[in-house]
Amino acid sequence: MKLSTNIILVLLLLLSACAPEQDPKKLDTYFEGALSDYNRRLTDVIVSDIFTPPVASRIYAYSNIAAYEGIRFLDSTKLSLASQLNGLEKLPQPSPSKTYYFPLVSMVAFTNVGEGLVFDLEKADLIEQEVLKQVQEIGMDEATYENSVAYGKQLASALLQWAGTDGYLRRTALPRFSVNEDPGRWRPTPPDYMEAIEPHWNTLRTFVLDSAGQFDPGLPTAFDTDKNSKFYQEAIEVYETVKQLDTTQIEIAKFWDCNPNISTTKGHLMYFQQQISPGGHWIHIAAQVLEEQKAGAVFSAEVMALTSMAIADGFISCWDQKYKSQLTRPETYINTYIDPDWMPILQTPAFPEHTSGHSVASNAAATVLTELFGKDYAFVDATEVPYGLPVRSFSSFHQASQEAAISRLYGGIHYRPAIELGITQGQLVGKHVLEQIQLSD
Numbered sequence: 001m002k003l004s005t006n007i008i009l010v011l012l013l014l015l016s017a018c019a020p021e022q023d024p025k026k027l028d029t030y031f032e033g034a035l036s037d038y039n040r041r042l043t044d045v046i047v048s049d050i051f052t053p054p055v056a057s058r059i060y061a062y063s064n065i066a067a068y069e070g071i072r073f074l075d076s077t078k079l080s081l082a083s084q085l086n087g088l089e090k091l092p093q094p095s096p097s098k099t100y101y102f103p104l105v106s107m108v109a110f111t112n113v114g115e116g117l118v119f120d121l122e123k124a125d126l127i128e129q130e131v132l133k134q135v136q137e138i139g140m141d142e143a144t145y146e147n148s149v150a151y152g153k154q155l156a157s158a159l160l161q162w163a164g165t166d167g168y169l170r171r172t173a174l175p176r177f178s179v180n181e182d183p184g185r186w187r188p189t190p191p192d193y194m195e196a197i198e199p200h201w202n203t204l205r206t207f208v209l210d211s212a213g214q215f216d217p218g219l220p221t222a223f224d225t226d227k228n229s230k231f232y233q234e235a236i237e238v239y240e241t242v243k244q245l246d247t248t249q250i251e252i253a254k255f256w257d258c259n260p261n262i263s264t265t266k267g268h269l270m271y272f273q274q275q276i277s278p279g280g281h282w283i284h285i286a287a288q289v290l291e292e293q294k295a296g297a298v299f300s301a302e303v304m305a306l307t308s309m310a311i312a313d314g315f316i317s318c319w320d321q322k323y324k325s326q327l328t329r330p331e332t333y334i335n336t337y338i339d340p341d342w343m344p345i346l347q348t349p350a351f352p353e354h355t356s357g358h359s360v361a362s363n364a365a366a367t368v369l370t371e372l373f374g375k376d377y378a379f380v381d382a383t384e385v386p387y388g389l390p391v392r393s394f395s396s397f398h399q400a401s402q403e404a405a406i407s408r409l410y411g412g413i414h415y416r417p418a419i420e421l422g423i424t425q426g427q428l429v430g431k432h433v434l435e436q437i438q439l440s441d
Contacts, residue, residue, distance in 0.1 A: 031103035036287035070106030108152025184223030202320035282365035314364035344412025359422030366401035367430025
């Protein structure tokens, strides 16, 4: 049965009346802070999936590269990261005959890449559905909406294909790490004596660095049990520091703990205390600053892409030396040669000592953020509030990164050389990313 022309027209008018009125200004306002918000939502998935710090850094980097590639078309001076990043030769381009809303392209690309790299697909998919729901409620013409979603997914597919060639999947087929009986080498630590985390992370393709060993910090102090040796004195410093901590130092240690693999054992049950990773902490700092600055969508994507790439390459650089030197942790050394009852403030992470991952990642991120926002940018860091810790105030990104680094001594999980060399290592990585990546003509 055919409907009359008049009935069809009435139905079309009714449907049109039910559709939300388009409000470009409201759309722009929504997307202005979207990247910061949705990085936090991605963090929720990363934390619940209990990804290790190196793996978390990889997820943030690919996702934020996707966000940048989707938004850069709003500014004709912005350059693609294709041909600038290792192994990324080209990316699909928007069709000149179609209309797009590039902030939506950006967030679709971001959410789809994120979903492709995590375990909890349902939770990750809800992030994209929230974006699409908000756009539909605000209103956008159908063609632009469909073109934008399709192009965002096309970008994400290309970037996930690139990510799939970085060695991440191959690393699990490499030989398992075997504990060396040499007393100076790393061995599993209490309470659960977990196997070494990501022993082959240095085999992953870097984003910007020439290689994992480009900024090798050098070997740690030679292992020695002689009480007059330099290494023994480094261990004594950790031992005495933890015994003499004041309230502020304990607060600093716990604020920068950022260990997503803390385990608690009760009887025969073991469970993990979920926390943000070191890289995630700095992603949240960047997101908070962008919100304070009411930064535009393009600049926000630049900041998050550069910061996340510096963090990710920092972890590859750090892990390269960790498994070259395989140095024993303070907890193992102190319990064996100084005091069998001594315990660190923080749970010792399940990977070798040298260098300090938090020192590297924090200083790589701080170097980028200092270049983008200035050396005296003061901020209040509220990253750890959702995890039950109060805010901390800093006069600069540099001060925050230095505090993050020294927190590892206060926590009893690193000797001083791992911290100091890690600081330099991270700064070199961050500087290199800034020097090599050109985002504008």
